[in-house]
Structure formats: structure tokens, C-alpha cells
Amino acid sequence: MFGIITKAVTALSLAGAALIAVNATSLAGPDAATFAATxxxxxVPYGWVxxxxxxxxxxxxxxxxxxDIDxxxxAYRKIARINAWVNKNIDPLSDQDHWSAVxxxxxxxxxxxxxxxxALLKRRMLIEEGFPREALLLTVVKEKNGDGHSVLTVKTNRGEFVLxxxxxxxxxxxxxPYRFVKRQSQRNQNVWVAIDAPASAPVYASR
Known part of the structure; x- marks a missing residue:
């Protein structure tokens, strides 16, 4: 459907032998066993609407x-590869510079x-790889300086991870290093739920 996704699938297939090594501490221990309280x-963010x-x-x-993802x-290697591939192959550009839009x-x-x-591309690629949409949640956070930011939460049986x-x-x-504000519901992608303590949501995600 999208040229960038086709390019990604080809690149990831060719890179199959060069798998990212699994960090054992990422798959075990207290951090990996925790889940955000929603x-x-x-x-709902205007951007999603x-x-x-x-x-x-x-x-x-x-x-x-x-x-949740098993x-x-x-599975860890596949998710990590897609995360790294998108980060490497997409050039960061603000909406203002890209679309002349806030x-x-x-x-x-x-x-x-x-x-x-x-985050949208990673979500799309992971769904194409067979991972359940219900475990791939667009998430709004705040950086330490208060700026809005967006990440993809991957919900697994070993805890929740951030791409x-x-x-x-x-x-x-x-x-x-973020304050988590809200994310998509696992039950309905068009419903968003608050995370942890109430926080004022940023007007938009800027990075």
C-alpha cells in the first residue's frame, strides 16, 4: 500500500541474518514486568481524528x-528491527516544515x-508482520521540559515497551524519560484512556 513499507519489508528480509541481539535484562526483571495503570x-488527540x-x-x-504480544x-528481535529500521530510514521533520500545519x-x-x-509507520509495519493491533497503542507523553511527544506502546506478556x-x-x-499522559484503548482504537495520575495533555506532539 505504501512505498516506504514495501521498501522496509525488502530491507528487513535481506537483513534477516543480522538479527539484533536480545538484551536479557530487557526480557526479564522488575522493569519488564510492569504495566501502566490506565x-x-x-x-482523543486532534491528530488522530x-x-x-x-x-x-x-x-x-x-x-x-x-x-498482548507473546x-x-x-518477537523481540522482529519488533526491535522494525523500530531501528524506521528510525534510520525516516528523516525527522516537523509538521510545520513538512505540511505547513501545526x-x-x-x-x-x-x-x-x-x-x-x-509511531504510525511502526504500528502499521508490526500489524503487517502479524502482531495484534490491540497491543500496539499510540501514546501521548510529555518530555521533561513539558513538550508534547508521541511514542508507540507495545503491550506484551512481559510488560509494556516503548518504541x-x-x-x-x-x-x-x-x-x-517521559510523563505518560494518554493512549489508545486496547478495546477500541478510537477511544483514548488516561495513564497514571491525571496530566494536562499537550495541545500537539512536536517532535
Missing amino acids: GAETS DFCQRYRGECQEDERAPE LTAA DRWDYPSDGKGDCEDF DNLSNEMRPWTRA
Whole structure:
């Protein structure tokens, strides 16, 4: 469907022999066993609403049972490869410079995008690889300076991990240097839920 995804599949297939080594501490221990506490439904980011207007076929209003990824070593390697590939092959560019817009979520089909575009592509590629959509959750966070940022939360039976365009490491969410604000519900991708203590959501994600 998207040229960048076709390119990714080809590159990842050719790189099959050069698997990213699994860090044992990433698959075991207290950090990997933790899950974010989600609360009540909250506001849906404008960027997601706008994205769904343009990609209606990808925003079905369907209820699904929550499903976590069985984080085997093979699954870990595949997720880590996709995270690293997208980070390497997409050039970071703000929405203002890219689209002359304050906030626009889109697939980086021209090889450029900001944080939520990285997350959308990783989510799409992981779904194409057979991972359940219910475990791949777009997430809004705040950086230490208060700026808005977006990452992809990967929910597994070994805890929750973050895929971030600012790091090639597949990190347990407790090791990501952010304040988690809200994310998609596992049951309905068009419903968003608050994370941990209430936090004021940033107007837009800027990186």
C-alpha cells in the first residue's frame, strides 16, 4: 500500500541474518514486568481524528478483546528491527516544515515525518508482520521540559515497551524519560484512556 513499507519489508528480509541481539535484562526483571495503570476515557488527540478522516479504512469503530504480544526472543528481535529500521530510514521533520500545519498525523510515505508519523509507520509495519493491533497503542507523553511527544506502546506478556523515534532501544516504559499522559484503548482504537495520575495533555506532539 505504501512505498516506504514495501521498501522496509525488502530491507528487513535481506537483513534477516543480522538479527539484533536480545538484551536479557530487557526480557526479564522488575522493569519488564510492569504495566501502566490506565484510567478513564479522555479526549482523543486532534491528530488522530484528522488522520482517520483521511484513512477511514484504518480507523474502524470495532470493539475487540484486549490481546498482548507473546514476547518470545524472535518477537523481540522482529519488533526491535522494525523500530531501528524506521528510525534510520525516516528523516525527522516537523509538521510545520513538512505540511505547513501545526499538527498532522500521517504515514511518512515521502521518507519524512515527526514523532507520531514514526509511531504510525511502526504500528502499521508490526500489524503487517502479524502482531495484534490491540497491543500496539499510540501514546501521548510529555518530555521533561513539558513538550508534547508521541511514542508507540507495545503491550506484551512481559510488560509494556516503548518504541521511540528518539531511541533505537526497545525500552520498558518505566525507563522512558517521559510523563505518560494518554493512549489508545486496547478495546477500541478510537477511544483514548488516561495513564497514571491525571496530566494536562499537550495541545500537539512536536517532535
